[in-house]
Amino acid sequence: MIRRIIACSWAAGAALALAACSSGSDDTPQTADAAGLDIPDVEVPEISLETIREGTRTLSSDEFEGRMPGTVGEEKTLAWLVEKFEAAGLEPGNDGSWFQDVPLVEITGSNFAPLTVEAGGETMEFAYQDDWVGVSYRETPRTRIEDSELVFVGYGIVAPEKNWNDYEGIDMTGKTAVILVNDPDFGVETLEGPFNGKAMTYYGRWTYKYEEAARQGATGAIIIHDTAPASYGWTTVKNSWAGGQGYAERADKGASQTAMNGWVRKEVAEQILRASGKDLTQMTAAARRQGFQPVPLGTTISTSFDNSVRNFASKNVIGVLPGKTRPDEYVLHTAHWDHLGKCAPGQEDEICNGAIDNATGTAALVALAEAHGKAGPADRSLVFLAVTAEEQGLLGSEYYGANPVFPLDKTVGGVNMDALSLAGPSNDVTVVGPGKSQLDAFLEAALEAGGRTATPNPSPEAGYYYRSDHFSMAKRGLPMLYVDGGQDLKDGGVEAGRAYEDRYRETAYHDVGDEFDETWDWSGVMQDLQLFYRLGRMLAMSTSWPNWNEGDEFRRLRDEDCTGEAPCNPAT
Numbered sequence: 001m002i003r004r005i006i007a008c009s010w011a012a013g014a015a016l017a018l019a020a021c022s023s024g025s026d027d028t029p030q031t032a033d034a035a036g037l038d039i040p041d042v043e044v045p046e047i048s049l050e051t052i053r054e055g056t057r058t059l060s061s062d063e064f065e066g067r068m069p070g071t072v073g074e075e076k077t078l079a080w081l082v083e084k085f086e087a088a089g090l091e092p093g094n095d096g097s098w099f100q101d102v103p104l105v106e107i108t109g110s111n112f113a114p115l116t117v118e119a120g121g122e123t124m125e126f127a128y129q130d131d132w133v134g135v136s137y138r139e140t141p142r143t144r145i146e147d148s149e150l151v152f153v154g155y156g157i158v159a160p161e162k163n164w165n166d167y168e169g170i171d172m173t174g175k176t177a178v179i180l181v182n183d184p185d186f187g188v189e190t191l192e193g194p195f196n197g198k199a200m201t202y203y204g205r206w207t208y209k210y211e212e213a214a215r216q217g218a219t220g221a222i223i224i225h226d227t228a229p230a231s232y233g234w235t236t237v238k239n240s241w242a243g244g245q246g247y248a249e250r251a252d253k254g255a256s257q258t259a260m261n262g263w264v265r266k267e268v269a270e271q272i273l274r275a276s277g278k279d280l281t282q283m284t285a286a287a288r289r290q291g292f293q294p295v296p297l298g299t300t301i302s303t304s305f306d307n308s309v310r311n312f313a314s315k316n317v318i319g320v321l322p323g324k325t326r327p328d329e330y331v332l333h334t335a336h337w338d339h340l341g342k343c344a345p346g347q348e349d350e351i352c353n354g355a356i357d358n359a360t361g362t363a364a365l366v367a368l369a370e371a372h373g374k375a376g377p378a379d380r381s382l383v384f385l386a387v388t389a390e391e392q393g394l395l396g397s398e399y400y401g402a403n404p405v406f407p408l409d410k411t412v413g414g415v416n417m418d419a420l421s422l423a424g425p426s427n428d429v430t431v432v433g434p435g436k437s438q439l440d441a442f443l444e445a446a447l448e449a450g451g452r453t454a455t456p457n458p459s460p461e462a463g464y465y466y467r468s469d470h471f472s473m474a475k476r477g478l479p480m481l482y483v484d485g486g487q488d489l490k491d492g493g494v495e496a497g498r499a500y501e502d503r504y505r506e507t508a509y510h511d512v513g514d515e516f517d518e519t520w521d522w523s524g525v526m527q528d529l530q531l532f533y534r535l536g537r538m539l540a541m542s543t544s545w546p547n548w549n550e551g552d553e554f555r556r557l558r559d560e561d562c563t564g565e566a567p568c569n570p571a572t
Contacts, residue, residue, distance in 0.1 A: 037438060038544040039445045042537040044530045047371045052529065053522055055084070055363025059337075060355035060516045067354060068341025069246055069314035069389050070106055077337050077362075078315055081386055084366040085319035089373030093318030093383060094405050100316040102388055102399045103249035105309065109135055109143070112305040115264070118147070119275035119299040126268055132222075133241040134262030137210075139253040139309045143260055147300040148176045148219045152278070154287030154294070155180045156209040156221070162194050163290065167216050170294045176220035176260075176301055177213045178269070181206065182229035184288040186461055194290065200463030204229075207393055210261045220260040220301070224269040224280075231462035236510045237263050239343040239352060246392035248399065249311065260303070272299065314338075314388040316396050318405055321372055323381040323540065329567055330381045330406045331539045332414030332478075333368060333532070334397065334469050335361035336390030344512055355516045356508065360420035362386055364529060371533055378540030380412060387469050390418075391510075397469035401476050409566040413439050413479040413546055415535050416470035420528055421485020423500035424521040428455045429531065430484040433465035436554070437479040438546035439539075446534035450527065455487050477557030479546055481535065485524060545570065 058064070058080065065073035082098045092098045112128035126132050136143040154166040156179035164184075183204035185193035195201045202208050206223055213221035227233050241263070247254070264272075270280045276297040286292055317337065323329065339354025353359075365384050372382050383406055387396030404411070429447065431454045434440065447454055457464060465471065470480035487497040508514040539546075545568045548555035562568035 036544070037441050037546060038542045039442055040538055040541045041449070042534055042541065044533050045371050045375050047367055047526065047529045047533060049522055049526060051367040051370055052360070052363045052525060055366055056355060056359045057516050059359035059362055060353040060514075062351055062353070064353075066341035066343065066351045067337060067339045068244070069104060069338050069392070070244075070310065070312045071341055073341060074314060074338070074388070078317060081317045081337065081362070081366070085317070085369060085384065088319075088366060088369040090319030090321055090369055090384060093320040093385075098317055098319065100318055100400065100403075100405060101313040102316055102396050103311070104314050104389060104395060105139060105247045105249055105254075105311050106244040107136060107139065107247065108244040108308045108310075109305045110308070113303050116302045117272055117275070117299060119272060119297070120277065122275050124271065124275065126264070129238050129242065131268045132262055132264045133238060134222075134260045134303065134305070135241055135245050136260055136305075136307055137247060137254045137257035138259060140307060141309075142304065142306050144304040145176070145220055145260055146302050148174060148302070150178050150272070150276075150297040150299045150301060151175050152273075152283055152295040152297060153177045153179055154292045155183055155203070156212055157183065157203045158212055158215075159203060164194070166287070166292060166294060167212075168293050170296070172213070172216040172218040174219050176222060177216070177218045178297070179209050179213070179221060179223045180229075180284060180287060181223050181226055182461065182463075186229045191460070199460035200466070202463075202466050204463050205466050210258065213261075214257045218258050220262070221258050223263050224266055225263045226266045229461070231459065232505065232509065234265055239340060239510050240391070242343055243341065243345065244310075246314070246389050246395060248395050273297070275299070314396065316388055316400055317386040319369060319384045321369070321377060321382040323379050324377040325379045327381050328410055330383050330411045331536055332383045332385060332406075332411055332473070332480075333365060333417070333536055334385045334387060334414060334473075335365050335417045336388070336396065336469055337362045337386045338388050338391055338396070340391055340510060343510070347512070349512045352510065352512055353515050355514050356422065356504065357419040357510070357514055358390070358417075360422075360525065361417035364417050364420060364525075364532065367529055368533055368536065372536070375537070378537060380540040381406075382536060382540055383411075390469055394469055394472050397472035401472040408473070408476055408478050409561045409568050411478055412539050412542075412568070413437070414470070414473065414481070415532055416468055416480060416482045417532065418468045418482070419484075420525050421500070422517070422520045422522070423485060423489055423497060423524055425490045425523045425527055426452070426486025426497065427488040427490060428453045428486040429528070430455050430457055430487055432457045432482040432484060435549065436552050437548045439479050439481050442535055442538050442542075442546065443481060443483070446531055446538060449534060450531055452486070452527070452531070458487060474554055475557075477548075477554055477561045479548060479558070483528075483531070485528060
């Protein structure tokens with residue numbers, strides 16, 4: 001086994017330098033300290049095209065009903081994963097079991113009344129799904145909002161470290177917050193600004209906005225949908241929020257949450273604000289400035305709907321290939337097995353099959369497990385974790401992060417795979433959140449071996465670093481890589497890569513159009529699988545414990561975790 005001790009010396013190639021020699025939030029370039037890392041060269045064995053292709057075909061078939069947690073689709077998916085993991089030579093990862101129970105609650109709304117708005121002496125009614133969507137996080141048989149005053153709270157952010165409070169001076173009890181999507185730096189072309197410029201922060205995510213509205217005591221929270229800052233269209237919102245919604249089981253049954261969380265189309269918000277004597281464009285401009293204060297609209301909303309509540313345990317699936325010399329040190333591969341199930345009830349095609357998102361990543365776990373199994377054990381143990389309920393808010397990975405089967409201070413790092421690209425072979429890969437950790441040095445070596453380069457995420461404003469399962473581990477201090485397919489296609493270059501992404505977003509993402517296609521070109525996927533194999537094997541054969549770069553938001557957490565006798569402590 002050939003090894004090399006490397007430092008971060010990537011001055012040649014600006015894009016690659018950004019991807020590996022930087023630190024900060026999402027895409028902020030700074031200097032990394034990767035000196036002294038032990039990065040072995042590895043040979044990539046044959047990886048089965050049939051496994052990834054046929055696995056994707058099977059998992060995204062109508063028989064699996066869109067793989068919604070808690071349905072027959074979950075049962076079929078779990079059985080398939082166990083069969084394939086076992087055949088690949090893995091061992092059950094959870095004390096003799098293939099499964100980790102993830103206690104969830106499913107709340108399904110029905111019988112939705114219109115959203116009724118009283119503004120300026122005018123009564124307006126807006127239709128469910130066409131104009132607005134709403135759900136309850138509370139385990140209650142019926143949700144009723146009656147004459148709740150609307151308050152425009154800008155971006156709905158409370159960030160003391162930035163001296164920013166969009167709820168300053170208002171008591172939200174009984175009121176409903178009207179909130180802008182993304183964060184105040186949206187539209188900035190650089191990475192400079194109080195919220196990291198164009199790179200979205202966690203404050204821009206809808207999950208945070210609902211959490212903060214609940215902390216403020218609001219009765220409801222409504223986000224104004226706008227395609228550009230949301231990074232997806234209204235169809236995605238409508239499909240994602242239709243049907244049952246999964247949540248982590250809570251001791252208070254959701255009583256601490258708002259009574260209703262929802263979205264309205266931008267056109268609806270504009271109409272409501274005009275009737276309230278306000279202008280959305282002007283209000284948005286004001287909300288982008290520090291010192292913004294919430295604006296009561298003198299307007300009320302009312303609506304109601306029924307809720308059916310189901311408590312159940314979904315499951316993460318865990319397989320492990322034990323290490324031969326350091327079996328108590330672990331390298332993690334993650335992908336989510338779930339999708340949206342029957343997302344369009346009543347339509348001729350009602351199933352969101354999730355072929356790309358994320359049957360591809362789930363099948364990739366199996367293909368990589370097979371390849372590592374045929375190559376034989378590495379020095380460290382290789383863990384293959386297929387998590388549930390990503391589409392409901394990273395719930396499966398969040399549960400694993402809070403209840404790790406393999407201790408995080410014994411886990412070296414990992415790689416997340418979500419929605420592999422079927423655009424064909426590329427000259428590069430897209431790095432989401434480049435420059436955050438010393439794992440980037442391993443990525444550099446793996447890319448160099450494969451003759452490819454790295455391109456920083458072209459859409460940091462979309463906040464992708466906070467939108468897949470690696471984040472559940474990263475926010476607890478575990479270094480994780482998230483790498484997407486390339487943008488610079490061998491056939492057609494960057495223009496063709498962008499066209500593929502646009503087409504997928506418009507016709508398939510979280511929609512019934514995400515179906516298996518017999519004409520897909522799998523050569524780009526096979527490129528990416530070779531990269532993922534190299535990364536996993538390099539980490540599993542290395543003696544190093546890569547950390548977050550100095551100054552990164554997660555460095556403190558890893559340093560706190562890796563003290564005393566923890567194996568990730570360089571002093572041990």
